[in-house]
Amino acid sequence: MTTAPTPAPQATWRIIDAPHGASLDAPEAWAYRGIAEVERECALDEFGHDDVAQRAIDVLVGMQDQRYLRRRRLVAVEDQPDGTPRVVGHAVLYLPQTSNEHLADGRVAVLPSHRRRGIGAQLAERLRQIAVAEGRTTAFAEVDFAHEPVPAEDEADDRVLVPPTGSGAVAADHPGMVLARRLGLRLELVSRRSVLELPLPDGAAERFAADARAAAGPDYRVHTWQDRTPEEWIEQYADLETRLTMDEPNADLDLLPERWDADRVRFHDAEHAAAGRGYVVTAAEHVPTGQLVAVTMLLFARDRPELSEQETTVVLPEHRGHRLGMLVKAVNLQAHARVRPATRRISTWNNENNPHMLAINVALGFRPAGGCAALQANVADVVPADVGAAPPAGG
Ligand SMILES: CC(C)(COP(=O)(O)OP(=O)(O)OC[C@H]1O[C@@H](n2cnc3c(N)ncnc32)[C@H](O)[C@@H]1OP(=O)(O)O)[C@@H](O)C(=O)NCCC(=O)NCCS
Missing domain, CATH: 3.40.630.30 (Gcn5-related N-acetyltransferase (GNAT))
Structure with a gap:
């Protein structure tokens, strides 16, 4: 049956x-x-x-x-x-x-x-x-x-x-x-x-950093840190994050600048740590004034050893044209290679109407890998x- x-x-x-x-x-x-x-x-x-x-x-x-x-x-x-x-x-x-x-x-x-x-x-x-x-x-x-x-x-x-x-x-x-x-x-x-494939060819990051350092001159020096923003720089770092929200080209998106302060930076540092994320930051100081004028971050999840993400990069408008964007990025890539030698790629997002940032990324070897529509x-x-x-x- x-x-x-x-x-x-x-x-x-x-x-x-x-x-x-x-x-x-x-x-x-x-x-x-x-x-x-x-x-x-x-x-x-x-x-x-x-x-x-x-x-x-x-x-x-x-x-x-x-x-x-x-x-x-x-x-x-x-x-x-x-x-x-x-x-x-x-x-x-x-x-x-x-x-x-x-x-x-x-x-x-x-x-x-x-x-x-x-x-x-x-x-x-x-x-x-x-x-x-x-x-x-x-x-x-x-x-x-x-x-x-x-x-x-x-x-x-x-x-x-x-x-x-x-x-x-x-x-x-x-x-x-x-x-x-x-x-x-x-x-x-x-x-x-x-996406930038890693490792970079031998000496590439060093050359980019050396060329940018020569163009920027002795008025600028870089500082690199990991996972926790040094108290010495925290207020200035917060100001740079605020500037990024003011300066990033966002077309007609109804987005207003966001005020960052030291507490907010500490909050994000703690959040990254709690979620098993780490980062490497390189900032450029304008030596005559002691001001931080450029910064960039590579962020990663510790349980995703193959991948890091390029976050925040900003150069204050009055210090643009000195190759500081390239300087902080190239120095940060060197630091990142020491901290995460096994990482195979770095991904990033750029507004298509931000030609300066795209140009730096293309020069470093980033290749298009899709996008995001807002x-x-x-x-x-x-x-x-x-x-x-x-x-x-x-x-
Ligand atoms: C977009 C997404 C959420 C749609 O989910 P979904 O459960 O398939 O959506 P629905 O079944 O409710 O479809 C709603 C309508 O969207 C449209 N639509 C969705 N998928 C479509 C497809 N593949 N082709 C054409 N129309 C599509 C249709 O108009 C559809 O209505 P219909 O089936 O009555 O014609 C899903 O495709 C997804 O998760 N994509 C990846 C994440 C993403 O892009 N999210 C959107 C950003 S917020």
Whole structure:
């Protein structure tokens, strides 16, 4: 006798607030681990590697002290046969607390295996509702992509989107772009992601540093530190971070400068340490005034020995034109090679409309490796999702 196969139960999912676990060993840690797993799968799907994916510890540490940046986290979960929840998608809304309090910066990600079921749209709708309830007026979203398309030269090509800056491009049919534009967000800016393969050819960093040092002259000297900002420089370092938020070209993104102070620098140092991250910083001092006028940082997760990320690089406007950007970067690369000899690549993001920074990176050997599209809208103009598409279960 044959038994008719029982039809597989219709998979259902529901959206809940991500529970907070005090550590990654806590019972609730399934949520943060699941968020990291979704990010890893999305990164593998888009880039073929998980370099850009947040780790569970990054998610956890970000939730522990939110004094500068509050986060609302949602997870789309499916119950597995054994009753335990599985995260199949997640959404986060970043709510700045000390400046840019008008912003609601959102991200939605869904496992590739669970796409086109309405999960992304429902997560986005929940973020929209939170942004409204929080009184935020500007919505931001970013879409990471692996390949930058080349717009056709002679005709309008609606498969390729070019931001109003005219620099960079993104494919119109990229799922993140389709969803974001359907919600009413407009493309404002495209940043380029670049990767530098390590080790550099023998003597390359030394040559770049020596040439830049010769151009800069004796009025400048460099200081390098690791993992903890020396108290001697902390106020000045905070000022440079503030300047970066004032000077970085952000096109028409509704982004105001952020005031950094010594406490904020200490906060970030502690956050990096708690999340198992380390860094190497090189700064240039203008010797006649004792002022720090340029800085750059290479940041890394200790459990990702192959990768470091190029962060913050800034040169004060009145000291530009002395090759200080190249000087601090080349010296920092030398220091980094001593601290992390096994690292195989450094990745970085640059606004496509920041030609000076791009030129330094290209000279150092960074090669394009995809990009990031920044979109925005007034929160009031974000299109509500079709509530009829909501899943049957959950809230
Ligand atoms: C973008 C993303 C979140 C969409 O998740 P999803 O669960 O597939 O989204 P939905 O099923 O709710 O789709 C919503 C709408 O987006 C559009 N869309 C999504 N993926 C699409 C694709 N591959 N091709 C065309 N349209 C697509 C459609 O209009 C779709 O509605 P429809 O299915 O009714 O036509 C998912 O592709 C993803 O995680 N991408 C990587 C992360 C990312 O880029 N996030 C966006 C930045 S915030």
